[in-house]
Each structure stands twice: as C-alpha cells, then as structure tokens.
Amino acid sequence: MDNKRKVLLIYTGGTIGMVYDQKLKTLVPINFDQLNKYISYLDRMPIDIAHVSFETPIDSSNILPKHWIELAEIIEKNYNLFDGFVILHGTDTMAYTASALSFLLENLNKPIILTGSQLPLDMIRTDGRENLIASLEIASAYENDKPIVPEVAIYFEDKLFRGNRTSKFNAENFDAFYSGNYPILAQVGVHIRYYPEYINKPNNKQLKVYKNFDNSVGLVKIYPGMPIKNLSDILCDNDLQIIILETFGSGNAPTYDDFLQTIKTAIKNGKIILNITQCKAGRVELGRYETSLSLENIGVISGNDITTESAITKSMFLLGNIKDKNKIKELLQTPLRGEMSKFD
Numbered sequence: 654m655d656n657k658r659k660v661l662l663i664y665t666g667g668t669i670g671m672v673y674d675q676k677l678k679t680l681v682p683i684n685f686d687q688l689n690k691y692i693s694y695l696d697r698m699p700i701d702i703a704h705v706s707f708e709t710p711i712d713s714s715n716i717l718p719k720h721w722i723e724l725a726e727i728i729e730k731n732y733n734l735f736d737g738f739v740i741l742h743g744t745d746t747m748a749y750t751a752s753a754l755s756f757l758l759e760n761l762n763k764p765i766i767l768t769g770s771q772l773p774l775d776m777i778r779t780d781g782r783e784n785l786i787a788s789l790e791i792a793s794a795y796e797n798d799k800p801i802v803p804e805v806a807i808y809f810e811d812k813l814f815r816g817n818r819t820s821k822f823n824a825e826n827f828d829a830f831y832s833g834n835y836p837i838l839a840q841v842g843v844h845i846r847y848y849p850e851y852i853n854k855p856n857n858k859q860l861k862v863y864k865n866f867d868n869s870v871g872l873v874k875i876y877p878g879m880p881i882k883n884l885s886d887i888l889c890d891n892d893l894q895i896i897i898l899e900t901f902g903s904g905n906a907p908t909y910d911d912f913l914q915t916i917k918t919a920i921k922n923g924k925i926i927l928n929i930t931q932c933k934a935g936r937v938e939l940g941r942y943e944t945s946l947s948l949e950n951i952g953v954i955s956g957n958d959i960t961t962e963s964a965i966t967k968s969m970f971l972l973g974n975i976k977d978k979n980k981i982k983e984l985l986q987t988p989l990r991g992e993m994s995k996f997d
C-alpha cells in the first residue's frame with residue numbers, strides 16, 4: 654500500500670522561481686514547468702508532490718487581496734486531497750500573505766507552509782533548495798495520523814515561524830524573517846525540532862473559508878515633526894474605515910492639541926483608530942505613559958503586540974466579513990488566529 658503523504662506545492666512567483674533575463678538585465682518570473690527543471694531531485698523525497706501554479710507568476714510586490722482569496726480557494730478545493738500545502742512566494746510580502754491566509758482559513762487542521770528564497774533556484778548558492786525541501790518535510794510531518802503543524806507558517810533559513818507573527822526584516826541575509834513577539838515553532842538542523850507548546854492543536858472542526866476583504870484600511874507611521882496635514886489627509890479620507898497608527902514604544906504619541914484633535918475628529922466621524930507599535934518586539938500598553946493615556950481617552954483602541962502585516966490584513970478581513978462596527982472593534986482587540994498574545 655502506498656502510504657506516502659501528499660503535498661500540494663503552490664507556486665505564486667518570487668525569487669525562488671525567477672531567473673536572470675539577459676535582455677532585460679533583471680530577474681523575471683518563470684513558469685512552473687521551468688521551475689520543475691531545477692527541482693527534479695524532489696522525486697527522491699518520500700512524499701507525493703503535486704503542483705499548481707498561478708497562471709501568471711508574480712513578483713510578490715504585486716500581490717493583492719484577490720490573490721489571497723485565490724490561494725484560499727486553491728486550498729479549499731484541494732483540502733481533502735492533500736495532507737499539507739507548501740506555497741512558494743516572494744519574500745517581500747510573504748508575511749502579509751501568511752497573515753491574510755490565517756484569517757481566511759478558520760479551523761485549519763492541515764499545515765500550510767510558505768517559503769521562498771533570497772537567491773533564485775537556478776543559482777548554485779541558492780537558499781531556495783534547502784527552504785523548499787525542509788518546507789515539504791514539515792508540510793508532510795504527521796504523528797499518530799495528526800499533522801504536527803496544523804497552521805499557516807513561514808519557513809526560512811532554518812526556522813519555522815507562525816505566519817501571522819512574522820515580518821521580513823532583512824533584504825540581504827538568508828535569515829530574512831523575524832518574529833519578535835512569538836517563539837519559533839520549529840528549528841531545523843540535523844533534526845527538525847518542533848516546539849509543540851507553541852503550535853496550534855488540531856481541533857477536528859470543519860474548515861471554514863472566507864472570501865472577502867475590504868481594503869478601506871489606512872496606515873500612518875508617526876514621527877517627530879510630522880506635519881499635521883499628513884496625519885489629517887489619511888484620518889479624514891472618507892474611503893477609509895480603519896486607520897492603523899504606528900506609534901512609538903509602548904503605544905505613545907505626541908500630546909499636542911492639533912495632533913489629538915485630528916484623531917478625535919476622525920473618531921467622531923466614525924473611524925476606528927488602531928494603535929500598534931513601531932517596535933519590532935513588545936506591545937502597546939495604553940495608559941502606561943501619559944502620552945498613550947491621551948489616545949485611550951479619546952477612543953483609540955490597542956492592537957497589543959500584533960505585527961503591522963497582521964493588523965492590516967486582519968482589518969481588511971474584518972471589514973470584509975462583519976458589518977457591525979462595535980463587533981469589529983471588539984475583534985480587533987481579540988486574538989482570532991494566534992496573531993496577538995493574551996494579556997490580563
């Protein structure tokens with residue numbers, strides 16, 4: 654009997670599937686058949702690997718919410734046919750895609766591992782080969798017939814991260830991703846060491862796939878000396894419903910009248926303002942300093958220790974699927990897929 658695990662490899666584009674175009678003098682995406690040429694050694698793995706590709710592979714800088722929905726639909730269609738999924742994706746926006754998928758796929762009970770590379774697969778020194786092989790191994794890892802990692806994760810260099818806790822922080826090193834507020838899920842060396850205490854448990858519930866995003870979401874990173882007009886242009890934009898404010902340290906912002914008045918007016922006009930920190934680790938603690946107490950007093954809510962990538966995709970997800978504004982506010986402050994820590 655053939656009891657090999659089945660993994661679906663989904664190719665979206667990114668460096669891992671790019672080659673140098675002599676004419677254009679730049680890296681361009683190739684189609685999956687060409688990619689297959691460089692990964693023929695996959696036949697030797699004890700896994701049944703099938704593959705599917707975006708019709709036009711893209712540099713991940715061109716990713717849009719419609720691509721996240723396309724990925725969710727591919728997974729929905731193939732969910733019962735495969736034991737796990739590996740998504741090959743450009744590194745630039747991989748953390749956004751991983752976060753978006755975590756929200757779209759409720760009650761996920763199979764591994765979805767995103768990976769890519771800093772050097773193209775056709776280069777001898779590529780990091781893509783090792784990233785791909787380890788990701789396939791993790792996506793097919795089962796114990797007592799249960800997946801070891803039933804969640805959306807990013808594998809890069811030698812670490813497995815929870816997808817919606819991760820950010821790209823290095824454009825040069827192979828070690829390109831970082832998760833400042835959540836421990837790694839596995840470390841790959843001679844052995845793959847999983848850390849089950851940090852990994853979601855399978856819940857045996859039916860997968861529920863959402864297919865809506867609403868991108869009326871703005872993002873403002875504050876800085877000393879920021880012209881108030883910059884802030885008010887976004888906060889007064891009628892097309893935006895949630896504005897994410899990237900503040901200093903533990904959620905602090907200027908207490909000048911014009912700054913607070915602009916935010917107050919936006920809230921009065923029905924906008925939701927979500928406070929997240931510019932720091933790579935740690936969290937917003939509204940009221941710890943006077944400079945964040947003023948924000949809390951005028952109705953700004955806390956994104957706690959969420960990443961910018963998760964805050965944006967979660968906001969789009971909630972706006973796309975929930976009508977009631979108070980419910981959206983409540984859920985923005987509640988962990989839905991392990992994207993935020995719980996604090997008392």
Ligand code: ASP
Nearest residue numbers: 667668712713743744745
């Ligand atoms: N620009 C590429 C992309 O994100 C970079 C990469 O794959 O690492 O698609």
